Amino acid sequence: MSDAAILITPALIAEHGLKPDEYQRILDLIGREPTITELGIFSAMWNEHCSYKSSKRWLRTLPTTGNRVIYGPGENAGAVDIGDGQAVVFKMESHNHPSFIEPYQGAATGVGGILRDVFTMGARPIAALNALFFGAPDHPKTRHLVAGVVGGIGGYGNSFGVPTIGGLTSFDGRYNGNILVNAFAAGLVDSDKIFTLQAEGVGRPVVYLGSKTGRDGIHGATMASAEFGGGDSEEKRPTVQVGDPFSEKLLLEACLELMTTGAVVAIQDMGAAGLTSSAVEMGAKGNLGIRLDLDRVPVREPGMTAYEMMLSESQERMLMVLRPEKKAKAEAIFRKWALDFAIVGETTDDLRFRVIHHDTEVADLPIKELGDQAPEYDRPHIDPPLPQAIDPEKIPPPEDYGEALIQILSAPDMASRRWIWEQYDHLVQGNTIQRPGGDAGVVRLPGTRKALAFTVDVTPRYCQADPFEGGKQAVAECWRNLTAVGAEPLAITDNLNFGNPERPEIMGQFVAAIAGIDEACTTLAFPVVSGNVSLYNETNGIAIPPTPAIAGVGLLLDSSRMATLALRNEGDVLLLVGRSGSHLGRSIYLREVAGRDEGLPPPVDLNLEKITGDLIRRLITRGEIATCHDISDGGLIVALAEMALAGNIGASISSPDPEAPLGWLFGEDQARYLVSCSPGDIGAVTSAGANSKVPVTPIGSVGGDAVNCEGVLAIPLAKLRQGYENWLPDFMSRPG
Amino acid sequence: MRSAVIIFPGSNRDSDMIAALEHVGGTKPQAIWHAETELPDLDLIVLPGGFSYGDYLRTGAIAARSPVMAAVVKAAQRGTAVLGVCNGFQILCEVGLLPGILMRNATLNFICRYIHLRVETADSVFTRGYQRGEIFRCPVAHGEGNFRADDGTLASLRDEDRIAFRYVDETGAAMSEANRNGSVDNIAGILNSRRNVLGLMPHPENVIEPAQGGTGGRKLFEGLVAALELA
Numbered sequence: 001m002s003d004a005a006i007l008i009t010p011a012l013i014a015e016h017g018l019k020p021d022e023y024q025r026i027l028d029l030i031g032r033e034p035t036i037t038e039l040g041i042f043s044a045m046w047n048e049h050c051s052y053k054s055s056k057r058w059l060r061t062l063p064t065t066g067n068r069v070i071y072g073p074g075e076n077a078g079a080v081d082i083g084d085g086q087a088v089v090f091k092m093e094s095h096n097h098p099s100f101i102e103p104y105q106g107a108a109t110g111v112g113g114i115l116r117d118v119f120t121m122g123a124r125p126i127a128a129l130n131a132l133f134f135g136a137p138d139h140p141k142t143r144h145l146v147a148g149v150v151g152g153i154g155g156y157g158n159s160f161g162v163p164t165i166g167g168l169t170s171f172d173g174r175y176n177g178n179i180l181v182n183a184f185a186a187g188l189v190d191s192d193k194i195f196t197l198q199a200e201g202v203g204r205p206v207v208y209l210g211s212k213t214g215r216d217g218i219h220g221a222t223m224a225s226a227e228f229g230g231g232d233s234e235e236k237r238p239t240v241q242v243g244d245p246f247s248e249k250l251l252l253e254a255c256l257e258l259m260t261t262g263a264v265v266a267i268q269d270m271g272a273a274g275l276t277s278s279a280v281e282m283g284a285k286g287n288l289g290i291r292l293d294l295d296r297v298p299v300r301e302p303g304m305t306a307y308e309m310m311l312s313e314s315q316e317r318m319l320m321v322l323r324p325e326k327k328a329k330a331e332a333i334f335r336k337w338a339l340d341f342a343i344v345g346e347t348t349d350d351l352r353f354r355v356i357h358h359d360t361e362v363a364d365l366p367i368k369e370l371g372d373q374a375p376e377y378d379r380p381h382i383d384p385p386l387p388q389a390i391d392p393e394k395i396p397p398p399e400d401y402g403e404a405l406i407q408i409l410s411a412p413d414m415a416s417r418r419w420i421w422e423q424y425d426h427l428v429q430g431n432t433i434q435r436p437g438g439d440a441g442v443v444r445l446p447g448t449r450k451a452l453a454f455t456v457d458v459t460p461r462y463c464q465a466d467p468f469e470g471g472k473q474a475v476a477e478c479w480r481n482l483t484a485v486g487a488e489p490l491a492i493t494d495n496l497n498f499g500n501p502e503r504p505e506i507m508g509q510f511v512a513a514i515a516g517i518d519e520a521c522t523t524l525a526f527p528v529v530s531g532n533v534s535l536y537n538e539t540n541g542i543a544i545p546p547t548p549a550i551a552g553v554g555l556l557l558d559s560s561r562m563a564t565l566a567l568r569n570e571g572d573v574l575l576l577v578g579r580s581g582s583h584l585g586r587s588i589y590l591r592e593v594a595g596r597d598e599g600l601p602p603p604v605d606l607n608l609e610k611i612t613g614d615l616i617r618r619l620i621t622r623g624e625i626a627t628c629h630d631i632s633d634g635g636l637i638v639a640l641a642e643m644a645l646a647g648n649i650g651a652s653i654s655s656p657d658p659e660a661p662l663g664w665l666f667g668e669d670q671a672r673y674l675v676s677c678s679p680g681d682i683g684a685v686t687s688a689g690a691n692s693k694v695p696v697t698p699i700g701s702v703g704g705d706a707v708n709c710e711g712v713l714a715i716p717l718a719k720l721r722q723g724y725e726n727w728l729p730d731f732m733s734r735p736g
Numbered sequence: 737m738r739s740a741v742i743i744f745p746g747s748n749r750d751s752d753m754i755a756a757l758e759h760v761g762g763t764k765p766q767a768i769w770h771a772e773t774e775l776p777d778l779d780l781i782v783l784p785g786g787f788s789y790g791d792y793l794r795t796g797a798i799a800a801r802s803p804v805m806a807a808v809v810k811a812a813q814r815g816t817a818v819l820g821v822c823n824g825f826q827i828l829c830e831v832g833l834l835p836g837i838l839m840r841n842a843t844l845n846f847i848c849r850y851i852h853l854r855v856e857t858a859d860s861v862f863t864r865g866y867q868r869g870e871i872f873r874c875p876v877a878h879g880e881g882n883f884r885a886d887d888g889t890l891a892s893l894r895d896e897d898r899i900a901f902r903y904v905d906e907t908g909a910a911m912s913e914a915n916r917n918g919s920v921d922n923i924a925g926i927l928n929s930r931r932n933v934l935g936l937m938p939h940p941e942n943v944i945e946p947a948q949g950g951t952g953g954r955k956l957f958e959g960l961v962a963a964l965e966l967a
Binding site: 151154155158159160161244245246247249250253337338421422423424425426427428429430432433435444446559560 | 846879939
């Protein structure tokens with residue numbers, strides 16, 4: 001059916017996710033009724049996923065600059081200077097809705113999309129991570145989703161050849177109907193060879209590269225901007241794209257080779273809303289018009305309409321503006337890699353986005369208004385109500401502290417993630433010097449002494465109780481995890497997952513979390529250089545907990561001075577860096593052992609974080625501590641158990657109050673680390689603590705084959721390991 | 737030592753292999769594109785790990801029919817040393833330079849982890865740097881590493897001392913828990929009858945320097961350099 005034959009009805013407009021006032025804005029902008037192709041283009045560009053219309057005004061409040069920041073938000077990914085003329089390029093992005101509908105392909109294409117964002121800037125991907133949030137373990141869909149998502153992430157990243165070196169997996173019934181799949185990638189590039197999406201020059205060829213365009217993924221971005229209703233997920237299957245990591249690998253190599261020739265003026269990958277958003281963004285950013293001739297677009301099947309081609313989300317495609325004189329050279333490179341190469345349009349000086357199909361103009365739209373001047377909302381928001389603080393006196397101690405520790409270490413949120421990360425090739429490229437399972441994954445940079453550390457963090461139960469403190473804590477824990485391996489934290493990318501922003505209480509959570517992230521990033525000089533917002537994570541009116549996942553990057557100048565959490569030497573001394581624990585509100589102990597999800601999360605004193613973290617980094621760099629672990633979920637005793645299990649050696653500690661050690665063992669107070677050093681270094685470590693005015697307290701020593709707290713608990717490592725290592729494999733292989 | 741690494745479009749441990757050869761041997765191997773039909777004079781040809789052409793069909797099946805492989809087969813028949821790691825092992829089986837086949841892992845999942853290998857023969861240019869019975873730590877990273885062959889083939893592999901490596905636990909016992917991919921007889925790597933072609937699933941090229949978590953793979957490359965530089 002030709003465009004002219006389709007009547008633009010209010011129902012059709014609503015199906016495209018456009019509100020009546022937004023449609024009115026379209027009429028005012030173009031002075032006539034849009035064609036169906038134009039309606040599709042507006043719908044793709046103005047949906048929440050592409051336009052950030054509900055979140056933009058709040059995102060603008062975040063700190064995005066710093067001495068090392070080369071590119072902040074607005075490009076395909078952020079870029080940060082790491083010295084010696086090198087930069088690290090990174091971003092995190094959600095693929096939540098597709099992964100719920102078709103977990104393998106949804107997660108796989110999430111990885112593909114984020115890798116493209118990184119190599120679009122000229123950077124070769126060197127590390128991938130992910131943050132996964134599933135429903136309750138006993139929900140009937142959970143195992144299917146875990147298996148599919150993990151399989152898809154591995155299937156894509158392993159074949160592409162990027163090491164997946166870390167991540168975060170959490171289970172909570174509030175994700176039953178809306179799992180979260182957030183994929184992170186980082187790449188390495190010479191700082192003077194970074195490519196951007198800003199087109200330049202009139203009359204230059206717009207070139208289509210990569211795989212052919214098919215009918216898959218049409219309206220993926222619009223889907224990602226609406227709530228699910230009952231039964232919807234089956235009907236939405238055709239909107240999920242299918243990934244081909246082999247083509248992605250070819251695209252990577254071809255793009256990087258092409259970039260060395262000087263042919264590329266601007267480049268943008270075709271992600272959400274494919275051809276539409278890549279063309280519009282390159283033109284709008286460069287203050288140029290774009291004319292596309294769809295008859296030249298490589299297609300998988302005949303008979304595709306302009307509407308379908310403009311909205312297809314077929315994967316592994318790129319759009320570039322090239323220097324005309326280098327066209328033959330560029331084409332030869334793409335032919336070598338057996339990829340499609342077609343000139344599909346040109347840049348113009350009229351600031352219009354024109355699309356021609358079968359000699360007919362099917363779209364003629366103002367490019368700026370489509371792109372960077374999309375609608376923006378200040379949605380009503382109400383401050384999240386704070387829960388009552390919990391009286392620590394009223395929290396019952398466990399009948400048996402040892403049993404409580406075993407129970408916690410084998411809880412779904414705490415047990416080992418080995419079953420997951422062993423399905424990811426975390427060693428390819430040969431540069432992984434800290435594997436998954438530690439505080440941060442670390443890759444060395446060949447030809448230098450440097451290494452980069454990566455982690456992703458958020459504690460949804462804290463964010464649910466207090467989005468402001470939860471946002472702060474996510475940033476602080478990320479900063480701490482980088483610090484714990486000895487890295488200087490550089491910058492973050494955020495993936496803000498929330499419910500329906502049209503509900504003032506959800507918008508209130510968003511606004512509060514942003515304020516918390518802002519405060520933490522500002523105080524810790526830890527800017528946000530890229531990110532992604534995923535809203536409408538609700539099913540039948542039930543929203544996910546606020547989940548602002550924070551992925552951070554840190555730099556080690558000397559990779560031989562890296563700390564790990566594995567205890568090593570019999571006789572080493574264990575020291576608590578930071579004050580004694582007491583805070584049990586929203587703790588793992590309270591939830592897993594006492595069965596209560598109550599109270600306020602631990603407040604984060606950012607100045608204390610900074611002083612304590614700076615001390616830890618100094619101790620690691622000077623080689624004065626052998627091992628280090630940040631204290632977070634589960635408190636001191638869980639940190640100790642994780643260190644002992646990792647090193648396969650026991651440890652003994654003494655509580656200052658063996659009669660009432662509950663808060664000391666399980667409190668989740670922030671700004672704390674557990675470290676070990678050789679007995680000869682105790683003096684140096686404690687005096688460094690005194691100089692920084694940070695309490696450093698010897699609490700025990702390394703040795704034996706049990707985790708022991710004098711007079712309180714003594715559990716053999718083998719027994720701890722059983723629950724810790726077996727929960728996830730047992731869960732995934734349970735019959736039925 | 738004149739060495740070359742064959743680059744298929746989906747190879748992804750090619751740079752790891754090139755780095756290992758350069759680190760141990762001192763010279764950078766040539767990188768040879770899969771579309772080449774002739775090879776220069778070489779002492780060693782390596783087929784690296786990865787997903788040669790995506791491996792959406794049987795792993796290595798398309799690569800075995802690529803232009804460069806005809807030249808690799810000819811060189812192997814002339815006696816040139818040929819090493820295939822992971823996807824390279826799969827290709828060597830598909831092209832007929834080695835017997836047997838690599839099937840889906842018994843767990844049906846991709847497995848990336850450190851395992852232990854026992855050197856079963858020191859009688860080859862690839863394994864002469866090790867002692868027979870030596871055990872070392874080495875990573876695997878594959879979805880299809882489950883080695884299978886018929887009984888006659890297995891018998892001749894054993895009788896002719898052509899099993900190069902077995903999966904073992906850290907004490908050297910070839911038990912089933914040490915053999916996650918389910919390979920028959922815990923076989924991790926085999927030689928051809930002329931002993932100039934080795935295929936193995938684990939990645940010795942990823943354990944060269946201490947920072948990588950071990951140096952167990954070094955002796956394979958040191959042995960090759962020593963043998964082939966004298967040749």
